[in-house]
Amino acid sequence: AQSVAQPEDQVNVAEGNPLTVKCTYSVSGNPYLFWYVQYPNRGLQFLLKYITGDNLVKGSYGFEAEFNKSQTSFHLKKPSALVSDSALYFCAVRDPGAGSYQLTFGKGTKLSVIP
Amino acid sequence: ETGVTQSPTHLIKTRGQQVTLRCSSQSGHNTVSWYQQALGQGPQFIFQYYREEENGRGNFPPRFSGLQFPNYSSELNVNALELDDSALYLCASSPWAAVAYEQYFGPGTRLTVT
Numbered sequence: 001a002q003s004v005a006q007p008e009d010q011v012n013v014a015e016g017n018p019l020t021v022k023c024t025y026s027v028s029g030n031p032y033l034f035w036y037v038q039y040p041n042r043g044l045q046f047l048l049k050y051i052t053g054d055n056l057v058k059g060s061y062g063f064e065a066e067f068n069k070s071q072t073s074f075h076l077k078k079p080s081a082l083v084s085d086s087a088l089y090f091c092a093v094r095d096p097g098a099g100s101y102q103l104t105f106g107k108g109t110k111l112s113v114i115p
Numbered sequence: 116e117t118g119v120t121q122s123p124t125h126l127i128k129t130r131g132q133q134v135t136l137r138c139s140s141q142s143g144h145n146t147v148s149w150y151q152q153a154l155g156q157g158p159q160f161i162f163q164y165y166r167e168e169e170n171g172r173g174n175f176p177p178r179f180s181g182l183q184f185p186n187y188s189s190e191l192n193v194n195a196l197e198l199d200d201s202a203l204y205l206c207a208s209s210p211w212a213a214v215a216y217e218q219y220f221g222p223g224t225r226l227t228v229t
């Protein structure tokens with residue numbers, strides 16, 4: 001079975017500082033990994049994905065994520081945080097080898113960027 | 116390009132009743148998935164529809180059912196509502212059913228069961 005863990009319920013960072021939101025996963029084969037962001041009373045917005053290739057993936061709004069197979073991690077990063085980045089962030093995984101379309105999400109991490 | 120839309124925005128139902136939620140997929144997308152997001156939790160996969168057929172289902176009972184129409188819009192039906200069904204229901208569309216594609220989410224329908 002596939003699963004995702006986001007070990008931090010909340011991350012606080014000062015505006016202008018780098019931010020990291022952590023994600024680890026468990027799948028039987030090679031994972032497809034995704035990051036989404038959710039603003040209050042809104043649906044989820046796609047940020048970036050890792051399917052194959054370069055371990056460093058660049059996405060929307062200056063976000064990037066690094067796939068680390070040995071540590072089964074896919075941490076979300078941004079060099080300089082903005083107050084507008086404050087939101088709920090979800091990591092998600094699919095196991096294509098299992099033949100499943102199911103996207104499994106973590107519980108989410110609330111990011112607060114302090115002015 | 117029109118994004119994913121859902122209706123209604125909010126809904127209040129009584130335990131035991133039935134509810135239908137609706138979703139219009141993003142232009143050009145033929146695959147629709149439904150998720151349940153309980154308060155403080157991540158979305159949980161209910162099922163996916165591709166070319167009007169269900170082609171994947173999560174761990175939800177049969178009283179959760181769906182339809183996809185020829186224009187790729189979709190409905191989620193929940194029978195015999197329970198208090199635990201109270202949640203935000205999200206619809207997501209993607210251009211194909213392939214697992215490598217990201218999904219684009221609608222704003223959701225907030226269902227409250229009393």
